[in-house]
Amino acid sequence: xxxxxxxxxxxxxxxxxxxxxxxxxxxxxxxxxxxxxxxxxxxxxxxxxxxxxxxxxxxxxxxxxxxxxxxxxxxxxxxxxxxxxxxxxxxxxxxxxx
Numbered sequence: 629x630x631x632x633x634x635x636x637x638x639x640x641x642x643x644x645x646x647x648x649x650x651x652x653x654x655x656x657x658x659x660x661x662x663x664x665x666x667x668x669x670x671x672x673x674x675x676x677x678x679x680x681x682x683x684x685x686x687x688x689x690x691x692x693x694x695x696x697x698x699x700x701x702x703x704x705x706x707x708x709x710x711x712x713x714x715x716x717x718x719x720x721x722x723x724x725x726x
Contacts, residue, residue, distance in 0.1 A: 633658075636716070636719075638663070638724060639662065639663040640660055640661070640662060640663070641660065641661040641716040641717075641719060641720070642658060642659075642660050642661075643658060643659050643660070643661060643709075643712060643713055643716055644657065644658045645657050645658060645705065645706070645709045645712075646706060646708055646709055647705070647706040647708075647709060649701055649704045649705055649709075650704060651695070651701065656695070656701070659693050659694060659695055659697055660693065660694050661689070661692050661693055661713075661716055661717060661720075662692045662693075662694065663692075663720045664688060664691065664692050664720060668688065668691040668692055669688070671687065672684055672687055672688050674721070677717060677718065677721065678718065678721065680711075680714045680718070682702075682710070685702065685710075685713065685714055685717065686699045686702055688717065689702060689713060689717065692717075
């Protein structure tokens with residue numbers, strides 16, 4: 629982890645892209661994901677998230693990312709970066725220690 633990379637927490641995951649994507653006038657090389665709450669999961673097939681279904685990921689990520697990552701942004705991502713995003717999202721669904 630470089631000096632500028634932030635560590636993940638149970639409620640916030642930092643995604644650092646190996647291949648930055650176009651984002652407005654610049655290239656985006658990182659963004660954060662917030663733990664989804666009930667409202668963000670509305671209409672999401674949670675079991676499909678567990679199967680790393682790209683279409684379900686495209687519904688959820690725009691709701692929990694900052695800056696907002698669009699479906700178009702996800703479609704522009706390298707496959708390895710998409711897999712990283714998927715793993716970070718899946719980590720929100722792991723049981724937390726009491």
